[in-house]
Amino acid sequence: MSTAHGQTQADNSPLQIGIVAPFEGPYATLAKQIMLGAEAAKIQNQYPVSLVYMQEYCKADQDAATAEKLRQAKVKVVIGYLCSESLEGAAPVLARDGIAILSLGSRQPTILEQETRQSFGIFRLQPDRKLATAVLADKLAPLWRTAPFALIEDGTVQGRDFARDALLAFKSRGLEPALTDTYRPAQTSQNALISRLKRAGINHILLGGEGDDASVIARSAAAANWPLTIAGSETFLRVDPQNPLPAGLLMSAIPEAITQASAESAVKAITAMAEKQPDTQDMKADGYALEAYSALQIAAQILTDPSETQKTAAELLYSTRFETAGGTISFTPAGLRQENPYRLMRFNGKDFEPVQ
Numbered sequence: 001m002s003t004a005h006g007q008t009q010a011d012n013s014p015l016q017i018g019i020v021a022p023f024e025g026p027y028a029t030l031a032k033q034i035m036l037g038a039e040a041a042k043i044q045n046q047y048p049v050s051l052v053y054m055q056e057y058c059k060a061d062q063d064a065a066t067a068e069k070l071r072q073a074k075v076k077v078v079i080g081y082l083c084s085e086s087l088e089g090a091a092p093v094l095a096r097d098g099i100a101i102l103s104l105g106s107r108q109p110t111i112l113e114q115e116t117r118q119s120f121g122i123f124r125l126q127p128d129r130k131l132a133t134a135v136l137a138d139k140l141a142p143l144w145r146t147a148p149f150a151l152i153e154d155g156t157v158q159g160r161d162f163a164r165d166a167l168l169a170f171k172s173r174g175l176e177p178a179l180t181d182t183y184r185p186a187q188t189s190q191n192a193l194i195s196r197l198k199r200a201g202i203n204h205i206l207l208g209g210e211g212d213d214a215s216v217i218a219r220s221a222a223a224a225n226w227p228l229t230i231a232g233s234e235t236f237l238r239v240d241p242q243n244p245l246p247a248g249l250l251m252s253a254i255p256e257a258i259t260q261a262s263a264e265s266a267v268k269a270i271t272a273m274a275e276k277q278p279d280t281q282d283m284k285a286d287g288y289a290l291e292a293y294s295a296l297q298i299a300a301q302i303l304t305d306p307s308e309t310q311k312t313a314a315e316l317l318y319s320t321r322f323e324t325a326g327g328t329i330s331f332t333p334a335g336l337r338q339e340n341p342y343r344l345m346r347f348n349g350k351d352f353e354p355v356q
Contacts, residue, residue, distance in 0.1 A: 014074075015048060015049040015050065015076065015300075015303045015304065016049070016050050016051075016052055016073055016074055016075040016076060017038075017049050017050070017051055017052065017075060017076065017077050017078070017079060017296065017299050017300070017303070018051075018052045018053075018054060018070045018073070018075040018077070018078035018079065018080075018099075019034060019035065019038055019051055019052065019053045019054070019078075019079050019080055019292075020053075020054045020055075020056045020063075020066065020070075020078055020079070020080035020081055020086070020090070021034045021035070021053075021055075021056050021080045021082065022055070022056045022057075022058065022082065022083075023035075023053070023055050023056075024055055027082070029287075030082060030287060030288055031056075032279065032280055032283065033283060033286075033287040033288040033289040033292065034079070034080060034104065034288045034289070034291075034292040035053070035292075036270055036273060036274055036277075036280055036283060036289045036292070037266075037270055037285075037288065037289035037290060037291065037292030037293035037294075037295075037296070038051060038079065038292045038293070038295070038296045039051070039273060040266065040269040040270045040272075040273045040289075040293055041266070041269070041292070041293040041294075041296035041297055041300070041325075042296060042300070043269070043273070044265065044266070044269040045297065045300065047296070047300040047304065048304060049299075049300055049303060049304070052070065052073050052075055054066045054069065054070060056080060056081065056082065056083065056086050057086065058082075058083035058085050058086055059085060059086075059089070060085050060086070060088045060089030061089060062089070063081075063083075063085070063086040063087075063089040063090045064089035064090055064092070064093050066090065067089070067090035067091075067093035067094050068093055070094065070099065071093065071094065071096070071097050071099065075099060076099060076100070076299075076303055076313050077099065077100050077101075077102060077299040077302070077303065077313050078090075078094060078099060078100070078101050078102070079101075079102045079104065079292060079295045079296065079299060080102075080103070080104055080105075080292075081101060081103045081104065081105060082104060082105030082288075083105065087101070087103060087122060091120035091121075091122055092120065094120075094121070095119075095120045095121055098121065098312045098313065098314060099121065099313070100121040100123060100312075100313040100314045100317055101120070101121060101122045101123065102123050102125060102295045102298060102299060102317075103122055103123065103124045103125070103126070104125055104126065104288055104291050104292060104295060105126065105288075119314075121313070121314040121317075121335070122335050123314075123317050123331050123335040124335060124336055124337060125291055125294065125295055125326070125329065125337060126337070127254070127336070127337045127339075127340065127341055127342065128336050128337070129161070129162075129165065129233075130165050130169070131340045131341075131342050132165075132233050132234070132252040132253070132342045133162065133165040133166040133168075133169040133233070133252065134169050134340065134342075135252045135340065135342040135343065135344055136166065136169065136206065136231055136233075136250075136252045136344065137166070137169035137170050137172070137173050137175075138173075139344040139355065140204075140231060140250075140344075141170060141173040141174070141175050144175065144204055145174075145175060147203065147204055148177075148178035148179075148200065148201060148202050148204075149175075149177055149178065149202060149204040149205060149206065150177055150178065150179040150180070150181065150197060150200070150202045150204070150205040150206070151163055151166060151167060151177040151179070151180045151181075151205070151206045151208075152179075152180075152181050152182070152183055152193070152205050152206070152207050152208065152209070153182055153183075153207075153208030153209065154182070154183060154184075154185040154208060154209040154210070154213060155182045155183075155184075155185070156185070158208070158235060159182075159208035159209055159235075160208070161208075162206075162208035162232070162233055162235070163180070163206075163208045166206050166208070167180075170206075177206070178200060178202060179196070179197070179200050179202060181193070181196065183209070183213070183217075185209055185210065185212075185213050186212065186213070187213075187216060188216065189216060189219075189220050190213075190216050190217045190220040191220050191223075191224070193217065193220070194217070194220045194221050194224050194226055194228075195224075197221075197226065197228070198224065198226055203226070203227050203228055203229060204228075204229045204231075205217075205228065205229070205230055205231070206231055206232065207230050207231065207232040208232065208233070208235075209232065209235065210235050210236065210238040210239065211235070211236040211237060211238050211239030211243075211245055212238070212239050212240055212243050214230050214232065214236055214239075214245065214246070214249055215239065215243045215244065215245055215246060216243075217230060218230060218246035218249070219246075222246075229248070229250065230246070230249055230250065231249075231250035231251070231252075232249075232250070232251055232252075233251065233252055233253070234251065234252070234253045234254075236249060236251045237251075237253075245347050246347070247347055247348060247349040248346065248347065249346070249347040250344060250345070250346055250347075250355070251344075251345045251346075251347070251352060252342050252343070252344055252345070253342060253343065253345050253352065254341045254342055254343070255341075255343055255345070255354060256286075257290045257291075257325070257326050257327075258284075258285050258286060258290060260325075260326070260327060262323070262324070262325055262326070262327050263285070263290060263325045263326065265325070266285065266290060266293045266294075266325035267285040267290070267325075269293075270284075270285040270289050270290065270293060271284060271285055274289075290325055290326060291326060293324075293325050293326075294324035294325045294326040294329065297322065297324045297325065298317070298322045298324060298329065299313075301320075301322060302316040302317060302320065317331055317335075318331060318333065326341075327339070327341065343355075
C-alpha cells in the first residue's frame with residue numbers, strides 16, 4: 001500500500017482503475033480509507049488490475065487536468081471524487097473516452113441534473129437522500145394516519161431539503177402535516193414550539209434538524225408533560241455527548257455496513273491490511289474503506305468479465321446487479337443507487353437499532 005498518488009502499481013496489468021481522493025490536505029485520512037479499501041479488495045480477490053492514484057483538489061480546473069492524466073493512463077473506470085466541484089471538472093473530460101466514474105461522496109442535485117442531461121457516466125454509491133424520507137413515510141404513514149403530525153425544520157439548507165422531501169413523500173401516501181413551521185436551532189429550550197404543538201393537539205413531529213435540537217425539544221416536551229414522538233434523518237447523529245438523545249427517537253439511517261454478513265470477509269481483509277501499515281494501524285473498516293472495497297469489486301467485475309468485452313463500462317454499470325461487501329448494488333438510468341439501504345432506527349438510550 002505504498003503507492004503514491006499519481007503512480008501506478010507495477011503489475012503490468014492492462015486493466016487500469018483510477019483512484020482519485022484528497023491524499024494531501026485536511027482530508028487525507030479519508031483518502032487513506034479509500035486506498036485501504038481499494039487495496040484490500042484487489043489483494044483479497046486477486047483482481048488482475050492496476051490502480052492509478054491521483055490527487056483530488058476539489059477545484060474544477062485542477063481536477064479536469066487530473067482527469068486528462070487519467071485519460072492518458074488509459075483507465076477504464078475511476079473511483080473516488082468526494083467533492084462535487086471535482087466531478088464538475090473531471091466528468092466532461094473522462095466522458096470523452098467513455099470512462100465511467102464510481103463516485104463515493106458527491107450527492108449534489110446539480111450533478112444529478114447534469115448527469116441526466118449530458119450522461120457523463122457518473123454512478124453514485126451514496127444513495128439519494130430522498131430514499132431516507134421515503135423510508136420514514138413507508139413506516140410511519142400507516143401509524144400516523146389517524147393522528148395529526150407536524151413538519152418542523154431548522155431553517156438551514158439541509159433542514160429545508162428534508163422538509164421538502166418529507167412533505168412530498170408523505171403526500172404521495174395520502175398524508176399531509178397539520179402544522180409546518182421553522183424553529184430557531186441551538187436554543188436551551190423549545191417551550192414556545194411545544195406550546196404550539198399542544199394547542200394543535202400534535203404528538204408526532206418530523207424534524208429537519210440536528211440531534212442537539214431533538215434533545216432540547218424532547219426535554220421541553222417532557223417538562224410540559226406532553227407526549228411527543230420525534231422522527232428525522234441522520235442529522236440526529238450530530239449531537240454533543242453532553243446533550244444525550246432521548247430514548248425512542250426515530251431516525252431514517254443506513255445501518256453500519258460492517259455489521260452486514262456480506263461485509264465479513266472484506267472487514268477482515270481491510271483490518272488485516274490496516275494493521276500492517278504504520279499510518280493506518282488505528283483505522284478500521286469504516287468511513288470510506290468498505291465503500292471503496294465495494295467500488296473496486298464493481299469496477300473489477302465489469303473489466304474482467306470476458307463475456308462483456310463489446311460493452312462500455314457505463315453500459316455494464318447500468319445493466320448489472322453487483323454483489324458486493326456493501327450488499328447488492330445496481331444503478332438507475334441517472335446513475336443513482338437503485339436499492340434503498342435506509343432503515344427506520346430507534347434510539348434505545350444507548351444505540352440506534354433497526355425497528356422491526
